[in-house]
Amino acid sequence: MTEPLLTIENLILALPQGADRPHAVDDVSLSVAANEIVCLVGESGSGKSMIAHTILGLLPAKVRVESGAVRFGGRDLLALPAAEMRALRGSDIAMIFQEPQTALNPLKRVGAQVAEAIRTHDPAAGREATSLRVRELFEQVGLPDPRTLVSAYPFQLSGGQRQRVMIAMALANNPSLLIADEPTTALDVTTQRQILDLIRSLQAARGMGVLFITHDIGVVADIADRVVVLRRGRVVEQGPARTVLNQPREDYTRQLLDAVPGRGTLRRAKEDAEPLLEIRGLQKTFITRQGFFSPPRRVVAAEALDLRLHRGETLAVVGESGSGKSTLARMVLRLIEADDGDILFAGQSVRAMGREALRQFRRCAQIVFQDPYASLDPRRKVGESISFGPMAHGVPRAEAERLARQWLERVGLTSQAADRFPHEFSGGQRQRICIARALALEPSLLIADEAVSALDVSVQAQILALLAELKEEMNLSMLFITHDLRVAREIADTIVVMRAGKIVEQNGAEALFAAPRSDYARSLLAAVPGKDFFERASARPAASMPASGAQSG
Amino acid sequence: MMHALRLLLGRVTGIAFAILAIATINFVLVHSAPGDPALVIAGQSGATDAKFIEQVRADYGLDRPYLVQLGTYLGKVVQLDLGYSYRQRRAVSELILERLGPTLLLTLSAFVLSLVGGVLFGALAGRRHGSWSDLTISMMALLFYATPVFWLGLMLVLVFSIQLEWLPAFGYSNMRSGTFGTFDQAVDVARHLVLPAVTLSAIYMAVYTRLMRSSLIEVQHEDHVRTARAKGLTEAAILRHHMLRNAAVPVITFAGLQAGALIGGAVVVETVFAWPGLGRLTFEAVTARDYPVLLGLFLVTSILVIAVNLLTDLLHRLIDPRVVTR
């Protein structure tokens, strides 16, 4: 191996006073060579993005480089004058970001934004030459119809197309190093697959060095030549991808690998039990009126949905964004009213329920939402948020409060947590509180709407385990909404795949993974990151699950 | 194209409805006032003659039932006939039309001045967030925001007209300039415009400055600015191409909402500066209880506000492509 493209040596980044730790990044050394993809993997707060930003000199003002060096092409980037650093940005070193939605200027045409990148570093470039080059780039990144697309605005593009534009912009000046900061995290799984393939092929074609930052071990498995595992600002382990993934030396790496969902034993659907929830011909179209005369916008969220959830069963509804899966969950609880069709809960029509009947029904059917930050009232103590439920059903205040404390302990928190406010808890802890809130009403049906999607993998694994455990204990039935097939596989007996408001496939988990009946399910399965690796790995005995109920969640 | 047409059609009917509703509200409001307009005319003519008063009443339909008056009024509004001023003895539309120009000139220049000034100062302050210039601009903005408009007008007259004798203190033009070439007159009107426009725009400039400042500070932390930085753009280029326009969007949206207040402010400013516009006509009509003029004025000013709203909408569309299809 020749001289590496990028070398980071003993980098220490100091956080401002009052942060949870003194150093965002503590003594990190790594290198990226030409023509290789180095994955920087870690959970949230591991400092991986900080490292990326340090390279380009884009650190927020509060964070200070305490010591260390970042060498690129023989120069220490940390000591480079501002003008030279600027000349490097976007030309020799380019970067793409996580949120293509916000990373592009919403008010400028995408073509102009790419052209700007070219002209910034080559002021002499003519108009014609530049626009030609932009179209070339658009073609290279696989954007359809570049000629018209260059004059589109970001909001007119899909998420994947935006990310392709970002990549085109990054490649505009033929960088030797590309830094990709979670470039696929905000994308649907099939789109993620395409973008990963694109980065891979472009890298290979151009011989670029790529520093790829991700939290997803699956993605690492798919793309990395070498891996650097980061935890709380420190390098845990680094080495060639194959070695690190197959023979992890460190416990943490192993934990990360084990936490990846969808590798447990498959469950078998219990066909024989009676249905608790039955949905027939459910219909919902969202119509947004824009005026008296303009045609209303119609979005079909549910079209003739039929499904059954048996007692004690876990049914996962899987689909990409916009498939209508969350609307389905809300329609069951009548948080959104359906247009047509029937929802039967234990034989009773939910849609026909009056106010009081609905109240009683909701007691039996509880929900846990995706965003643990939005789903707790920031101005109420956690204990109150839980105890209001039983109180609404006639439980005396003191008893309700006792129940709240009891449930907090049950989901792995202390009973003192009841007296604290939501902002004092981490995301995983909040999700535990939400589960406690839902279960305090002793429901028979629990709806989990992307309940683990916002969490780090290790926490995700813990929450999934907790849910599984509680489900057994309380004989719950669960409607589990997720975009992640791996999670569905982890927890579900039956899986329903939705796309654009329609059910594409309804199948036992085992059957679906073994032999998907629909093309769409097949493409979803194929797109799961790290699929090949884990399939190979699952041939070997799986590492043990971490214990549930840990306070660290 | 069809889409745009439909949008326009929807807009127009919406405006028509709004105008009719405003017309009705105005009519009810103005006519619930105490004070007999017939008496005012009579009194001001030095009349001591009951017959004369009856005559005035008959002349202007004031003796007919309330609902008939309203019906007649609405019917006329639909035909764009705003009635006849008994005090001024002229058609209301004529009165309003001849005052419309100066008011448009004043409010539009104040609008543009406040917007441009606000965006400029706000950008300056927001860019150097926390610096001395930021502190100074923010403080000035706060002070101007808290200054009563009429008071500011007086101070400006005191300083620029009376002390320094730079600018005329009042009026629309030096009447003799009207006989000369158009350029002279334009210069003359422009000189008369300076103080009232500055006075009227001050408070809004302060508002927009504050808004622009916070908007810019917010934009500074947005992802696409980081993207621009990662592209290697200079800070100046980032400011110009990726921050100013984005930060100005909420300011412009807000400015549209302020159009009504701007015309309200014009009443005070036009009175202080003897600016012969709709604002002054409004005050004169209120004190003279000139019903037809008041009704016409409220209608026209409301239409003006709607027009300004449309204008800002257009501006918004121009700088924010997302609005068009949304």
Place this chain on the structure above:
Amino acid sequence: MRDLVRTFFRRPAGIVGLVLLGLVCLMAALAPVLYPASPWEMTGVPFSRPGENGMLLGADTLGRDVASGVVHGARVSLLIGIASALAASCIGVLLGCIAGYAGGLVDMAIVRFTELFQTIPTFVLAILLVAILTPSLATIILAIALVSWPPLARLTRAQVMSIMRREFVQAARCQGQSTLSIVTRHVLPNAISPIIVAGSLTVAAAILIEAALSFMGLGDPNFMSWGYMIGAGRTVIRQAWWMSVFPGLAILLTVVAINLVGEALNDALNPRISRA
């Protein structure tokens, strides 16, 4: 609560505002003690300059004490400002809550109504209302309230709607909590901070409107107010600048103070900033 106070006092601007506002309130409260005589008392020497003839801020054309007027004027300005802001808040919050909670046709009707009120040039409307109803404290307060509520209604509606969409409210609905319980326990406490801030800023705006009305001769003639003093003094500004300068400064300082306090309150009530 302690958080709130601490954040509030972390901003020097907030402290300055509070001190200024405190002074104005003190002035209003102590008016009968500081100047027991009526501010209309015409006993001084007309056109006394500040400091002359025992009058701190000079006398007006009739020999009335400007200082006494400024002190007594504080009562009226604050009274009108606070009362009309409260009235506007009542109208605005009620309509906003109904619109935001009810949604649908009710919402649309209220929104259209609000828009209509915003389309009518507000100050012109205020002039008209006061002129129609004849100027008195009550009518001025009513007029200012009637032109000030639309922004509060819009804000409340937006707040309520955004809170209603938040998942914790949906969770509360799923828990079976009653509508009243949801609104009082979850929606209002979360929606109220910006409304309080906007309400406090409405006080400042109301004081300015009152001043402009009084300036145009539409004030309550039985109460000495700052706007009236400027209106009475502006014509003699060359002979007696003090007649309009001091009440003008009083308005300026009060409005600035309320704005500073409002901003600090905004920061203090904003959980993102206060608990950061």
Place this chain on the structure above:
Amino acid sequence: MKRRDFTKLLLAGMALPGAGFMRDGMAYAQTPDGGLTSLLAPEPPTLMLPLNQQQPTIVAGAKIFESLLDFDFDLSPRPQLAESWDISEDGLTYTFHLVRNAKWHDGAPFTAHDVVFSCSQMLMELHPRARASFERCESIVAVDDHTVVFKLKEPFAPFIYAFETSSAPIAPRHIYEGTDYKNNPANDHPIGTGPFKYKEWVRGSHIHLVANPDYYQEGKPGLTEIFFRIVPDAASRAVALETGEAQLAGWNDVENFDVQRLAALPHLEFTTKGYEFASPLLWYELNLRKEPFNDLRVRKAMMHLLDKSFIVERIMFGLAAPATGPIASTTPFFQADLPQYEFDVDKANALLDEAGLKRGADGKRFIMRFLVVPAGEMWTRLGEYFRQAMAAGGIDVVLETTDMAGWGQRVSNWEFEATNNLVYQNADPALGVARSYVSSNIRKGVLFSNTEGYENPEVDRLFAEAAVQTTREARQERYTAVQRILVEDLPVLWMTEQRYATLYDNRLVDVIVGATGVNGNLAQARYA
């Protein structure tokens, strides 16, 4: 644009006010080439004087329209459209000999038929004050093209004053006869016989009149043109005079407190003459229909509580004189030595005690409402002063404000307790004084009538007799008697005789030449 260019532009823009562009604007203070810029406020509704007689209409319209006579400072008649006139011994026949060379502004000759048409038809329909005058006529006849004879039904001494310009503006018969007067297109382009012709009217800004080259008086007018600058704001008007942008102001154009300052300016001339015809009297008016104002003792007490000199000095800033009774000292038949009510708080309190109005625990006897006249600062001050003055007698006054319409409605419909009023004397007690006190003029809904509701048969009789007497002595006798009764009865609380300031550029001469001052035609005014 490059950044530097932009900065340059910005700097240039900021430097502008200091540059020549701005300074040369002092041009508005230039010598107006024989033209005059006069202030006018508020904007008149029309210039068609026969149609409307509001103050600003008169000021501007009287340069275009004329009547038969003009009046000297002592109110003696002078020729205008009438060269000479005779009044018969019995006071019933007025014969006017008209000027022979007068032409309308459109070139048509002015004749006696215009006068007959105006006085017997047009003004009878349009002009309430003229109607009151010419209703007294048995006939109005044009003897020839230049002689008109008015025959009265019974003698009316002040009839001669009916021929003042604003009282009977003569309109062109050839344009108005047989038309709808109010909607005649000529109203927008008024045609008179006056020294100035209508040129242009930019609404909200100014009215432009130019000299009439065919004016019937040789060598007049002395000015080439007149601009009436419409400035609603008093402070702005003062600035206009100060900077020389305007050269003439009359009536209330300048607020009283500003008069002294402006009068002292070297380029301005100041006079209070020229308002003798109007001679307005200002008083506090009480609604005598209501308790306790129907009690003479209360009215007397209030009179003792009011300090006229305070009003004259502090509210009018010297532009007034204390009024001693119902007739102003500048109006004929004024009686000088009437008993007066001196400023005396103790006496007032004694009178109030006597009237049985005891002070309550808070020191207040009763609460009354005072309706402030919504016509400007002076009126507001009068209200504020009234409240303070009454407080000394334990009377608690609450001020009410309204707009002009509301004020007119409430006063004329007797829905008030107290207010101010200001009434023109119109050169003769029979025209401007009697109307406020005779019981026949208690007319609901009519402003400037006997709104206070005073009734005294003796007063009615004396006024009626005085109007039809033909000798000065006989009239004086009755007016003296009526003045004595009224001063004792106090139907209203007379305060001041108003004086008005006329300010004009000191290069102008012969601006104010008669009893109607700035309401005159300014034919003689010129630059020295």
